[in-house]
Amino acid sequence: MSNSLIIALDFANKKEVDIFLSQFEQEQLFLKVGMELFYKEGPSIIAALKEKNHQIFLDLKLHDIPNTVKSAMRNMASLGVDLVNVHAAGGIPMMQGALEGLEAGTLSGSKRPDCIAVTQLTSTSEEQMQQQQLINVPLLDSVLHYASITKEAGLNGVVCSTLEAGAIREKIGTDFLTVTPGIRLDSDNVQDQVRVATPKKAKENGVSSIVVGRSITRSANPYESYLLFKNEWEGVTQ
Numbered sequence: 464m465s466n467s468l469i470i471a472l473d474f475a476n477k478k479e480v481d482i483f484l485s486q487f488e489q490e491q492l493f494l495k496v497g498m499e500l501f502y503k504e505g506p507s508i509i510a511a512l513k514e515k516n517h518q519i520f521l522d523l524k525l526h527d528i529p530n531t532v533k534s535a536m537r538n539m540a541s542l543g544v545d546l547v548n549v550h551a552a553g554g555i556p557m558m559q560g561a562l563e564g565l566e567a568g569t570l571s572g573s574k575r576p577d578c579i580a581v582t583q584l585t586s587t588s589e590e591q592m593q594q595q596q597l598i599n600v601p602l603l604d605s606v607l608h609y610a611s612i613t614k615e616a617g618l619n620g621v622v623c624s625t626l627e628a629g630a631i632r633e634k635i636g637t638d639f640l641t642v643t644p645g646i647r648l649d650s651d652n653v654q655d656q657v658r659v660a661t662p663k664k665a666k667e668n669g670v671s672s673i674v675v676g677r678s679i680t681r682s683a684n685p686y687e688s689y690l691l692f693k694n695e696w697e698g699v700t701q
């Protein structure tokens with residue numbers, strides 16, 4: 464799942480998704496279904512998107528005791544999604560439980576969904592992390608630590624910001640996925656994101672895949688905006 468531009472479908476319901484996707488004609492997309500849409504529509508939204516042959520990142524960011532995460536992941540794998548995630552702060556046994564659940568739930572003949580772990584949310588600043596999580600190290604150290612335990616647990620990679628992706632590749636290796644939200648063009652409003660970067664910067668830093676939401680979904684012309692992001696993401700050679 465490298466080199467993808469993943470569109471975050473942060474919509475209230477399926478009707479809004481259908482209107483949005485109708486502007487993309489036959490294009491095969493990598494789509495992220497998050498809490499807002501999944502909690503409204505449930506598994507049927509995944510089936511509807513898969514029917515159109517889109518790839519799917521089911522972004523529910525699980526963080527619970529290992530047994531609960533294992534059972535939930537078994538059900539998530541049975542939906543046939545391509546990518547799922549947890550919070551690395553849940554710890555190694557929880558992440559291992561996630562993988563066990565995914566193995567158990569993957570349909571025969573299908574590939575197990577890749578599983579990645581959120582390090583520090585891209586909306587978190589170093590100051591907020593230190594004051595509110597009482598993590599008294601630089602934010603980069605916290606992200607690198609979470610990436611290390613994610614690797615130790617056997618997951619496929621992490622969610623981080625573009626700003627940390629290069630250091631993760633150096634420390635953990637190039638076959639470890641770095642999936643980065645917080646992507647904006649220079650002219651965009653950053654909204655609630657803190658650690659942001661352009662698609663060009665993401666490519667330069669060796670990011671595996673970028674996640675773009677509102678800059679495309681809330682644009683006056685979503686397809687045009689999608690192409691702007693896609694061209695910048697694909698147009699820069701490493």
Ligand SMILES: O=c1ccn([C@@H]2O[C@H](COP(=O)(O)O)[C@@H](O)[C@H]2O)c(=O)[nH]1
Binds near residue numbers: 497
């Ligand atoms: O650290 C994280 C983890 C997940 N996200 C999700 O990505 C998109 C970003 O949307 P934008 O509109 O482009 O800001 C959104 O669905 C988040 O839930 C993240 O932003 N940061």
